[in-house]
Amino acid sequence: MDIEADRVAMPPARAADTVGGTSVYRHRLPVRLMHWINVVCMTILLGSGLNIFNAHPTLYWGHDSVTGTPWLSIRGENTPAGPVGKTRLGSTDFDTTGVLGVSKVNGDMTSRGFPSWATIPGAQWLAMARNWHLFFAWLFVVNGVLYVLYTVFSKHLVRDLIPTREELRNIGHSIVDHIKFKHPTGAAATRYNVLQSLAYLIVIFVLLPLIVFAGMALSPRLDTVFTGWVDLLGGRQSARSLHFLAAAGLLLFVFIHVFQVIVAGVWNEMRSMITGWYKVPADRPAVEEVRP
Amino acid sequence: MTKTYTLMRARQRDRRHLLRAAFAAAGAAALTGCDKLSNNEAFVDTLKSAQRLSLAAANVVAPKGAMAQEFGQADVAPVFRSNGTLSPMDADYVALRNAAFAGYKLQVGGLVEKPAEYTLDALKAMPSRTQITRHDCVEGWSCIGKWTGVQLGAILDMVQPKPEAKFVLFRCYDSMDGPSLDERDSRYYESIDLSEARHAQTILAYDLNDKALPVSNGAPLRCRVERQLGYKQAKYIRSIELVSDFSKIRGGKGGYWEDEGYEWYGGI
Numbered sequence: 001m002d003i004e005a006d007r008v009a010m011p012p013a014r015a016a017d018t019v020g021g022t023s024v025y026r027h028r029l030p031v032r033l034m035h036w037i038n039v040v041c042m043t044i045l046l047g048s049g050l051n052i053f054n055a056h057p058t059l060y061w062g063h064d065s066v067t068g069t070p071w072l073s074i075r076g077e078n079t080p081a082g083p084v085g086k087t088r089l090g091s092t093d094f095d096t097t098g099v100l101g102v103s104k105v106n107g108d109m110t111s112r113g114f115p116s117w118a119t120i121p122g123a124q125w126l127a128m129a130r131n132w133h134l135f136f137a138w139l140f141v142v143n144g145v146l147y148v149l150y151t152v153f154s155k156h157l158v159r160d161l162i163p164t165r166e167e168l169r170n171i172g173h174s175i176v177d178h179i180k181f182k183h184p185t186g187a188a189a190t191r192y193n194v195l196q197s198l199a200y201l202i203v204i205f206v207l208l209p210l211i212v213f214a215g216m217a218l219s220p221r222l223d224t225v226f227t228g229w230v231d232l233l234g235g236r237q238s239a240r241s242l243h244f245l246a247a248a249g250l251l252l253f254v255f256i257h258v259f260q261v262i263v264a265g266v267w268n269e270m271r272s273m274i275t276g277w278y279k280v281p282a283d284r285p286a287v288e289e290v291r292p
Numbered sequence: 293m294t295k296t297y298t299l300m301r302a303r304q305r306d307r308r309h310l311l312r313a314a315f316a317a318a319g320a321a322a323l324t325g326c327d328k329l330s331n332n333e334a335f336v337d338t339l340k341s342a343q344r345l346s347l348a349a350a351n352v353v354a355p356k357g358a359m360a361q362e363f364g365q366a367d368v369a370p371v372f373r374s375n376g377t378l379s380p381m382d383a384d385y386v387a388l389r390n391a392a393f394a395g396y397k398l399q400v401g402g403l404v405e406k407p408a409e410y411t412l413d414a415l416k417a418m419p420s421r422t423q424i425t426r427h428d429c430v431e432g433w434s435c436i437g438k439w440t441g442v443q444l445g446a447i448l449d450m451v452q453p454k455p456e457a458k459f460v461l462f463r464c465y466d467s468m469d470g471p472s473l474d475e476r477d478s479r480y481y482e483s484i485d486l487s488e489a490r491h492a493q494t495i496l497a498y499d500l501n502d503k504a505l506p507v508s509n510g511a512p513l514r515c516r517v518e519r520q521l522g523y524k525q526a527k528y529i530r531s532i533e534l535v536s537d538f539s540k541i542r543g544g545k546g547g548y549w550e551d552e553g554y555e556w557y558g559g560i
Contacts, residue, residue, distance in 0.1 A: 043322070044326070047323070047326070053432070055430070055432055056429070056432035058433075063426060063434065063436060064367075064369060064433075064434040064435050064436045065433040065434050065435065066369035066370070066435050066436075067367070067370075067436070117323065120326045120327075121326055121330040122326075122327050125330070125553075126430065126554075127552065127553035127555075128330045128336070128553060130554075130555070131336060131340055131343075131553075131555075134342050134343050134346060134560060135338070135340075138342045138346075218428075219346075219559060220360065220426075220518070220519050220520055220558075220559055221354055221519045221520065221559030222350060222353070223361060223519075224354045224359060224360055224361075224519055225354045225358065227358065227360070230361065236426060237434055
C-alpha cells in the first residue's frame, strides 16, 4: 500500500559505485510519512467501503439498479440444510458460505455480504461506516494530491518513476527475473525495476484517480458540478461498480506489494520505509545460491 | 548442504508464521479498535466533521443552483422501487387513504407571515414541474422516475418565511416504529435548508410516472430533493413548518434517520 517506495535519486556515477552491503538513504521523510498515512487510510477505506457495500450487496452496469445489468451479487439464502451464502458473478452462482453471503457474527451464521472481520465497523452499520469512509476519503485524497505534487516538484516522478526507453526495451528480462524471484542486487537494487515503476504508475495515475472520481459520482450533489458528467463513467451504478473494481485492483496491488516486501527481505524493506535506510543486498555470487 | 537448506527453510517458515500471526493480531486489534471508536461520541463527531467539510466543498465546486441530471422517458424504471414505509398504518392516514385523500390538507406554518392550508386539488391547480430524475438511496441502489408537482419555492413565496426561518421541516404521517395512539414521536420527519428548498427541482410531488403517487411511494404528497439521498425525500407529508433550528425537535438532528446517526446533509 505503498504508493511508493521512493528511492533517493543518486547521480548515475554514485549509483554505479553502490556495492552490496552498504546502506543507502532510500526513502525521504515526506514519502515515508505519506506512505504510512496511506496504509491507515486504505485499510479504513476498504473496511468501511465493504460495510457500505453490504447495505446493497449487488453491483450493476448502468444508471440505475432496476434497469441496470447486475454482474455481481452476494446474498444469503435459507435452505433446509441451513443458511447458504451465494455469490453470483455474471450468471454463475458460487457457494461462498462462511465468507460471502453468510458468515459467522458472534458465533451465529448471519446473512451479510462481506464478513464481519473484513468490515469497519464489524457490525452492519451503514451510518457509521459512512462516517469512517467519508472522513478518511478526505485524508486519502489530500495525502494523494500532496504526494503527486511532491513527486512532480522533487523530480521523483521523472527521475525514478517513469521508466527509461532502455528499461522498457528490457521489460522481457524483468519479467523473467520476476518469475524466477530473482531480486536485484548492488546498484540495481537502488533503482525501481521497470515492472515496479509501471505498477506504481498505473496505481497512481489510473486506479487512484478512477476510485476518487467514481466515488464522487456516487454523491448526488457532486453529480451536479457538471450536470451529466456521471455518464462518462456509464451512469451512477456503473460508477459504483468501477469504484468497487478499482478498490479490488488496489487490493491486488497491495497483496503483490506486501508479498514482494516479504520475499525481498521484510526487515530491510520495513526499516527503509520507517527510517529511510536500506541495506543494499550483496552482489550475487557467481554460483546461484539455493533459493526456496 | 541438504541439512543447511532444511534448516534455512525451517527458519524461514517460522519467521513467516510469526509474521503472519503478528499481522493477524495487529489486524484484529485494529478492527476491535475501530469498533470501540465507533461508540466514542467525540471521535464520531470528529469523523462527522468531514461531511460538513464536504458540504462546504460542494457549495464551492457545485453552484447552489446547479441542476441534477434529468433523463428521458426511455430511462424511467417500469416500477419505482419503494423503501422504508410501504403503507402507513396510522389511523389518521388510513382514514384519509380510504377516502382517496379527498380530505387531505397540507398545512404550512411555523415561522411564516401567512400560514396556509392547501387541498390536493389546490396544489394540482398551481403551475407544476415535471422531472425525470434518478433517486439514489443511501444503501447504494438507484431508480429513475418521472415526478410531477409544485415547486416548494412557489409555496414559500406564498407563505413568506420570516427572516429568522432557516429550515423547512416536513412532518409525515408514517410512524416508523408502528402506530401508537399515545405516543406519536416515531413519525417520519425531515428537514432541508432554505437554499435547497428554493432550488428549481425541489418539488412537492403528487404524480409519479404520469399517475397519482402510489401509497408505497408516499401518497398523496412527497418531497423531491434531487441533489440529496433518498432519506431526505420525505413521503406522506402531513405538514410543513418553517423553523430557525431543529435541535429541540425529537432527536434534535433534523430527521428520523439523522436521529439514527445518518448525516443531516444527504448530498454526499
